[in-house]
Amino acid sequence: MEIIPTDKVLGARIEGLDLSHPLTEMENTAVVEALGKYGVVSFPKQSLKANELKAFSSSFGTLEINVAGSYQEPGQPEVMILSNIVEDGKPIGLADAGQDWHTDMSYSKDVAFANVLYGIKIPRRDGIALGCTEFANMHIAYEELPDSYKSRLEGMTATHDFNKFWETMRREKGSSRPPLTEEQRRKKPPVSHPVFLTHPITRKKVLYANPGYTIKIDGMDLAESDEILEFLFKHQLQKKYRYKHEWNENDVLMWDNFGTLHNAVADYGPDEHRLIKRCQVMADKVFSSSL
């Protein structure tokens, strides 16, 4: 296998691996280390059945089964379908674009380590790929935080709430979804995580807060917390920390949810079809000593 870094702030391409076959332990370790170092890795020109995508992904940790059951691969609930394709009046997958910057599952007590996406249909206009996935580098965002913020927030936690994202979609994205019910909110209660997390692979600190789900710095009065969060969100999304993946069909793209934030760019229309299959890898294995 060969790991070819981009010359950007994130990203590497990994060639010479056929992901439809199990990786050796050495290859697996090299992929995990590359993921920590580069945040986002792509494996071009793969050919994967859903069960092979699942097998590859599950070598990095337990796979999440998303609650949006209707968008799962039949018989394989760990494989989720992301798409804007409508067949017989029914969407075949979850429309994932337009969610703005976030970190998957930071609202959950058990957090997600990595996403593995397999691009099957990629929309293009005038030969240019649409529906890019953008990332921001949270290792450097931490490193370059002013010292006053580093010392003020050291050892502190922040609250993350799924409802923040849900309400933003309702309020700002024209979504017709109803508010979460009391029962749904009980199932996804707000949780706290360290503002600065020690990354399980690099052992360096990352900024683990994101505009999608983070609502408050714990133990601070609300005005100060709001002010600090506003600064952190602006700081972490500066252009110099960003990297954009332009998709090709048959790319497998894997990213680290601790070292990056991501944003699915919604620049394609309903007739510009996109089809991606996705597995979400939980952080259980990467936080254990088995890797």
Ligand SMILES: [Fe+2]
């Ligand atoms: Fe996401």
